[in-house]
Amino acid sequence: MTLLGRGVAGIAAAVRSKEASAREVLAESLAAIEQLEGELHCFHTVMAERAEAAAAALDEKVARGEDPGLLAGVPVALKDNMCTKGTVTTCSSRILENWVPPYDATVVTRLRAAGAVVVGKTNLDEFAMGSSTENSAFGPTRNPWDTARVPGGSSGGSAAAVAAGMVPLAYGSDTGGSIRQPASLCGVVGVKPTYGLVSRYGLVAFASSLDQIGPFTLSVADSALGLEAVAGHDPADSTSIDRPATSYAGLLEEGVEGLRVGLIEDFVSEVSPSCAEAARAAAEALGAAGAKVEEVSIPEVLHGLPAYYVIAPAEASSNLARYDGVRYGLRVGGPDVAAMNARTRGAGFGKEVRRRVMVGTYALSAGYYDAYYGQAQRVRTLVVEAFARAYERFDVLVAPMTPSEAFRLGEKTANPLDMYVSDVCAVPSNLAGHPAVSVPFALGAEGLPVGVQVLAPALGEGLMYRAAAVLEQAAPPAARGPVRPGGERRA
Amino acid sequence: MERISLAEVRHVAQLARLQLSDEELAVLQGELSSLLDHVEAIVALPTEGVAPTAHPLPLSNVLRPDVPGPCLEQRDALAAAPEAAEGRFLVPRILGEAP
Known part of the structure; x- marks a missing residue:
């Protein structure tokens, strides 16, 4: 097994125990990028030299017996709307094509402090506006499952990079589905945390009351680590929630016995038969694991x-x-x-x-x-209040993630509204500031991955991850990455 | 009949400080109109007495202690400027008169 194939937790454990060096892990990541980037175009910038220096420094830290951090030696990719001091940050826009930020985003500072090795900056729809990565001024990213299809967006480069096994962890931003929708289309786990849980300092602003940074990973356990590493109060972001960060890793084995789960039927009727079926099957899987599952109508969504x-x-x-x-x-x-x-x-x-x-x-x-x-x-208030009523009856909610499997490049570019509808199941969580995750759960009628969404109330990440872990167990491994371009599974 | 007139589109482009060709203004007229049609679904919703939500968190006046700390150096702040001179951002003339 490759080092990258061990995932976030496995890599950090190997580097910490000196079984592998951060430089060896990085070499695998850079080789995968070198091999696949031409077909997929996930990256705007690959920071090979800087990453090699960071990996070497981390190995020295381990040799000195110091704590290398939660993400020791884990190669990480960042959506190119997160500021990296000294490294160009384009937002996929001509207007920032050559812009070099004079400071690091807080997530970048925290990732480096946690021992992660930043390998590059990924493609996105310009200023994170889009659902396919086709709005990038520097060309689209392609979906590794089928390179004629989009990876979703706006964080398409980060989603595809994880799906293709270039990096085990990448970060995106989600203003109206921009982490969860590409996660669903690429067969990876994508989380939009509670608004205010992760600092937005140094995230180039799109819509400030909605934007939130979150992780892409291949597994739910890795997602929990990726979120823990960047979450927590930041005085540089006045909208950051002032409470200590928590660890989610210990919750993943707790299961869903006795949890009250609502399947949002209003979304089920908005999506393709494959996507609807996946959501229903997910609700059943939670029921089989001991949750009390009911359908619920929340028309305001x-x-x-x-x-x-x-x-x-x-x-x-x-x-x-x-x-x-x-x-x-x-x-x-x-x-x-x-x-x-x-x-x-x-x-x-x-x-x-x-x-x-x-x-x-x-x-x-x-x-x-x-x-x-x-x-x-005012309608935003109606959505918030409707969720509040639903969470009096339910601990978490389950819903489809996307209306369809990954669509073809060019398929939805003629009419903006066609593209906007991609996020119909995603945006209510942003309006309410609630956490939600897309978990790869099925292969659809077109043979492409279909994600299912778990929604939770504010700061309900623990419950969200517990349900997600159960869904991951119930889902066929063939529904998630990593895959080689064209859909063949990677070792 | 489009929901928004070409004159309005031109006015909004001016407010937004966007120089757009006549051709693009015409395309935007159609696109804005169809988006406004879509939004019409919520414009008609009864919301009397509903307070607006500007933000998901109940926050007000988040302040830090008034203690001096490190901040961006002037040369770093100016480094990315298209034009700078004498420690300032340089712009074309702002007022109508000739220099």
């Missing part, structure tokens, strides 16, 4: 998507005002500042980003603010 497509663009139009050609990024000159701003932004933003900035600006403009933005915020 279907208001989530239209509310999201007002709130997220509104926040984005405000956040992206900073790209003005003055302090960093692209500048296209003009006779005065206003012309320079408009030319820079017109040239630097891609089509989807321009579209969302326009929608958001419209929704916030005089005369429309209350009808659109104000109303969407």
Whole structure:
């Protein structure tokens, strides 16, 4: 078995016990990237030299008898919207094509402190706006299960890199499904934590009341470690939850005996037969493991998507005002500042980003603010309250993750709304700030992986992971990565 | 009949500081209109007396102790600027008059 094949926990244990060196593990990761990157295009930047120096430093630390950290020697990839001091951070945008941040995101600092070795920055839809990675200014990522298909998005590079076995752990950001949807399409575990659990300091902002960073892994246990390593209060993020970080690893064996589980039927009817069947089978599997399972209707969740497509663009139009050609990024000159701003932004933003900035600006403009933005915020309250009522009766909820298996490149690019619908089951968790995970659970009618979603109330990651661990046990191993490009299983 | 006029689209592009071609403005007119159609599903929902949610956490006025600490050096803050001079960001003229 390869070192990478041991997963996050296995690698950290091997490096800690000196059975393997961080340099050996890194060499496997860099070799896999070298071999597969041409077909998949997961990465914008591979930081080989810097990673080698970090791995060597970690090996010395182990040799000195010091604690190498929770993620000792684990190669990690980061979505290219997380700031890395001294390494270009593009957000897949022409406007930041050459931007080198002057500081590290808190997650980067924490990962390095935990002994992880950052190997590179992954592809995404520009500024995390999209569900296929096709909105990248630097070309799409391809799904390792079928390279004619998208990996999902916006964190498609991170999802595909884990699915293809290039790295055992990658991080993405989830504003409206951007971790969970690509996780589902790539057959990996993807978690959007509770809003405020992971610091957003140094995460390039898209929609600040929704954005949250989380891990991609091949297994639920590895996900729990990947979340633990980056979670916890950060004074640099004023929206960070001020309570001590917890470990989830010990909870995974607890099972679901006696837990009350609700299957959200409103989502089941929104998705393909394969995806609906997977969600039903997942609910049954939890029932077989001792949970009390019931179907539940929460009709408000279907208001989530239209509310999201007002709130997220509104926040984005405000956040992206900073790209003005003055302090960093692209500048296209003009006779005065206003012309320079408009030319820079017109040239630097891609089509989807321009579209969302326009929608958001419209929704916030005089005369429309209350009808659109104000109303969407009130509908957000309805979604939050509906979840609160559901969680009086249930400990966790189960739902389909995506409306379909991975779609073909170009299939949904003509009509923006077709793409937006990809996240119908995902966005309510962002609106409520709740945690949710996509667990690979089945192969669909097209032979591609289908994820199932477990939702939990705020700070319910422990319950979420317990249910996810049971689903993982019940799922066929063929439904999850790692796979070689084309879908053949990797050793 | 589109839900939003071309003049409105042009006005919003100005508010958003986006220079767009006439062709793109026309495409956006159609796309914004169909998105607004989709959003119409919630515009009509009864929400009288419902408080808006701006944020998932009940937070207000998060402050840190007023203690000086390290911060970004001026040269680092200016390093990525398209143009800088004398420790400042340099921009084209802001007011209407000639320099």
